[in-house]
Structure formats: C-alpha cells, structure tokens
Amino acid sequence: MTDFVEQTVTKTAVRKLATPIGSSADFDALVNSVVTTNPWGCTAYEVSGVAQPAVSKSRETYTARVIYEDVDGKTLGTATAKAGSIAGFNAVNTELLGNTALATAIGGTAIRDTEGESYSCTIKCHHPNGELYNVTFTRQNVRVSSYTDDAIKTAIDTWADGIPDLA
Secondary structure: OOOOOOOOOOEEEEEEOOOOOOOHHHHHHHHHHHHHHOOOOOOOEEEOOEEEOOEEEEEEEEEEEEEEEOOOOOEEEEEEEEEOOHHHHHHHHHHHHHOHHHHHHHOOEEEEOHHHOEEEEEEEEEOOOOOEEEEEEEOOEEEEEEEOOHHHHHHHHHHHHOOHHHO
16 A cells, blocks of 8 residues: 655745734725735746736635614624625625614614624735745735745745734
C-alpha cells in the first residue's frame, strides 16, 4: 500500500483588527481598492487558455441585521438576511427596514443593527512567482491563506500597516 506524500506546505496568517471595520461602505471601499489598484503586484494568468485577472473577488457574503424594539427600547425580535453582494446587502436592509408587515408581526419598530452586521469578501490573487492565494476580509480580521512564499504575507502585512482600518 502506498502512502500520501506531501507535495507542498500552504500557510495561513490572520491579522485581528483592533476595532471592527465601521460600515459596509468602508468595507466595500477597502475591498474595491484592492481589486482596482492591485497593491501587492499580482499578475494576470491563464487557466485552460482563458485569461484570468491578477486580483478578483471569488466569494462575498454580507449579513444584514435588523432589531425590532418597543417604545421602551426593549428588543422584541430580530431579522437577518444574507446577500452575495454589497448591492444585495443594501437592498435587503432597505426591504427589512421598510417592511411594515414584518414589523407589525413582530410588534416593534425596525432599527438597523450595524454592530450585528457581518461582511466577508475573499479575493483570489496570482503572485508573480505563480502561486495562487486568497485574502479574506471580514469586519474583524484579514486572513491570507494558501500561500507558501513568506514574501506574500510580508507584502500584505506591510500594505495593511498603512491602512488605518486594518490597524
């Protein structure tokens, strides 16, 4: 019987943020800045003859949260909804906050719970050395995963040091 033989060793590193990213707009601006400016010098590549961008979003999840309070500020209920884009997230918030039937059913006034919201976006990157790796942003941390070359983590760490929201 043969054994599995280790081929590569991939790494993961996490930067926990001192304070969560404050708003969905700040989060979206940060992610879009990475995709449009390519701050880590990633390179385009091909897969089966199809051109791939150097940096691209590969997965997004945004969770809206609304609480329903009575006149005394007591929470009577909550509603959450997940969306796969920031546009969907914004639309969900608008719908939840404006849904009078839901507010009537729960028995309170709808209030957006920004502290209870969650945002996550994974960016796929192609390093000039040929490695594909991921950078996942959430409100609480930044995770670099599936890399082997420590220069990748160092470049992202250096970049993040200059971003106030990532302190």
